[in-house]
Amino acid sequence: NQIIPGLPEDQNGKQNGNGAGKPTQELTTRQGHPVVDNQNIRTIGNRGPATLENYQFLEKMSHFDRERIPERVVHARGAGAHGYFEAYGSVGEEPVSKYTRAKLFQEKGKRTPVFVRFSSVIHGGHSPETLRDPRGFAVKFYTEDGNWDLVGNNLKVFFIRDAMKFPDLVHAFKPDPVTNIQDGERIFDFISNTPEAMHMITFLFSPFGIPANYRQMQGSGVNTYKWVNDKGEAVLVKYHFEPKQGIKNLTQDQAEAIQGKNFNHATQDLFEHIQQGQFPEWELFVQIMSDDEHAELDFDPLDDTKLWPKEQFPWLPVGRMVLDRNPINYFAEVEQSAFGTGVLVDGLDFSDDKMLIGRTFAYSDTQRYRVGTNYLQLPINAPRKNVATNQRDGQMAYRQDIMPGLNPHVNYEPSSMGGYVEAPRTGPDHEPHYNARKVRQKIDRQNNFGQAGETYRNFEDWERDDLIKNLVNTLAPAAKPIQDKMIELFTQCDADYGRRVAEGLRKMGSNGQHGPIGSSESGDAVRAAEDQSKE
Numbered sequence: 001n002q003i004i005p006g007l008p009e010d011q012n013g014k015q016n017g018n019g020a021g022k023p024t025q026e027l028t029t030r031q032g033h034p035v036v037d038n039q040n041i042r043t044i045g046n047r048g049p050a051t052l053e054n055y056q057f058l059e060k061m062s063h064f065d066r067e068r069i070p071e072r073v074v075h076a077r078g079a080g081a082h083g084y085f086e087a088y089g090s091v092g093e094e095p096v097s098k099y100t101r102a103k104l105f106q107e108k109g110k111r112t113p114v115f116v117r118f119s120s121v122i123h124g125g126h127s128p129e130t131l132r133d134p135r136g137f138a139v140k141f142y143t144e145d146g147n148w149d150l151v152g153n154n155l156k157v158f159f160i161r162d163a164m165k166f167p168d169l170v171h172a173f174k175p176d177p178v179t180n181i182q183d184g185e186r187i188f189d190f191i192s193n194t195p196e197a198m199h200m201i202t203f204l205f206s207p208f209g210i211p212a213n214y215r216q217m218q219g220s221g222v223n224t225y226k227w228v229n230d231k232g233e234a235v236l237v238k239y240h241f242e243p244k245q246g247i248k249n250l251t252q253d254q255a256e257a258i259q260g261k262n263f264n265h266a267t268q269d270l271f272e273h274i275q276q277g278q279f280p281e282w283e284l285f286v287q288i289m290s291d292d293e294h295a296e297l298d299f300d301p302l303d304d305t306k307l308w309p310k311e312q313f314p315w316l317p318v319g320r321m322v323l324d325r326n327p328i329n330y331f332a333e334v335e336q337s338a339f340g341t342g343v344l345v346d347g348l349d350f351s352d353d354k355m356l357i358g359r360t361f362a363y364s365d366t367q368r369y370r371v372g373t374n375y376l377q378l379p380i381n382a383p384r385k386n387v388a389t390n391q392r393d394g395q396m397a398y399r400q401d402i403m404p405g406l407n408p409h410v411n412y413e414p415s416s417m418g419g420y421v422e423a424p425r426t427g428p429d430h431e432p433h434y435n436a437r438k439v440r441q442k443i444d445r446q447n448n449f450g451q452a453g454e455t456y457r458n459f460e461d462w463e464r465d466d467l468i469k470n471l472v473n474t475l476a477p478a479a480k481p482i483q484d485k486m487i488e489l490f491t492q493c494d495a496d497y498g499r500r501v502a503e504g505l506r507k508m509g510s511n512g513q514h515g516p517i518g519s520s521e522s523g524d525a526v527r528a529a530e531d532q533s534k535e
């Protein structure tokens, strides 16, 4: 008597049509015509040639031929769930209204529905969930003011600080264009010329690069945003989700043992916990800084390769998020969901973080291509409030966008004939003032190594051991100049860090094999297996 999620239940809690009972609905075509034979195409005689007027067959097959849409260019493999966000009405000890007028945060106990999609980044839609990769943590809040998307990762920093570099970064991590295999040499060729990546690399090659599952990992907005209050005053903010389930990461060996048996373990873990009523929960914290350059810091608050030190900028709780409902249809809800950093509500704003601005273009751009012009009309993406827009038509437009009582002839604004009118302002706009030259330049306070070294020293011994092992395995097949450049960068982070990687590479000699990052396949395990087979 297995319960099938999403299948309607009768008044006794029983499901029909789950194999035990009788079917509840006769099959039709998508035109609504009854299907009386779903087994045989029409032929001239029962062995004969098929005819072109096989309409039912042609419709069935041609729809099947179009079942796939392009997968996400990054973050293709994912799992999603519905739930809610519950506000505390405060930010730490203070009323939240001091910093933001965003309605979802104001009232203690106020619940806002959410949809969350977790993901891995580099490989395709059915790739193993045990791979070393950042994990996506994207949250869509369906607020009364329209949607807010917080599109984050499990790791709190990123590889680069300028959006210009993103396509190159992704190309280096994606499979080689010739062999179609991910290759550590290509990755470290790029990274050895990208010193700002050292902090992220230090996290990625440690156990934090393979979270044990989606429930036991953190989420972070990574980029710097702003909060705006009812006076139009802004502060800089960073967002962090902390799992109530605790944080659990895997060593490379643990991940490989899981992968040998199950390459969907994270999706399965999330689905089954929710199905069994063990709802995962996260607390949402913010860090706040005044909205200026902070010359006193040795880093720039708009630089996403940096952590804001907790001692100076404490984590202030603002609410909690619970995931309590699985999707009914993976494609409709998870695959077609579309998150973007431009999707903010009143009281939330962009900072000048150069990555954030670049991201804000990329998301809706890719979604118009990946899902279609009218991706915002799909139920998973549509706001849970009236949409009153003159942006009409386009492929697959199905909403009529005409409200009862309004003049259906008016699809423009302004008009005196009864169309949509502009909404009233809810408070003064935040209007930052600029006085600078327009340039193409790096930021001043790059400090590429300081925090990476601190992160290295803050790891526990087993985490540091795993980090070194994974780096050595991945770097082993790389050309000597790339290895040397990387050792130099690790040494700048921390002398012990550089020394250990150099020593590991020396021991490995020229035995490294090209292959996926971190994998023991590319290093000592392959060697051990070969040695054994020779014996």
Ligand code: HEM
Residues within 6 Å of the ligand: 071, 072, 073, 074, 075, 078, 117, 118, 119, 135, 136, 137, 138, 151, 152, 153, 158, 162, 163, 164, 166, 220, 221, 222, 223, 337, 338, 339, 355, 358, 359, 362, 363, 366, 367, 370
């Ligand atoms: C997905 C671009 C940086 C987190 C995507 C997608 C694109 C993209 C094109 C696919 C979206 C879709 O098909 O719906 C970029 C660019 C970046 C950048 C251009 C830098 C300039 C980041 C950073 C984070 C991040 C720093 C973490 C904070 C995500 C997540 C998804 C995603 C979580 C998956 C969203 C989902 O589940 O649908 N990104 N990204 N990205 N990105 Fe980024």
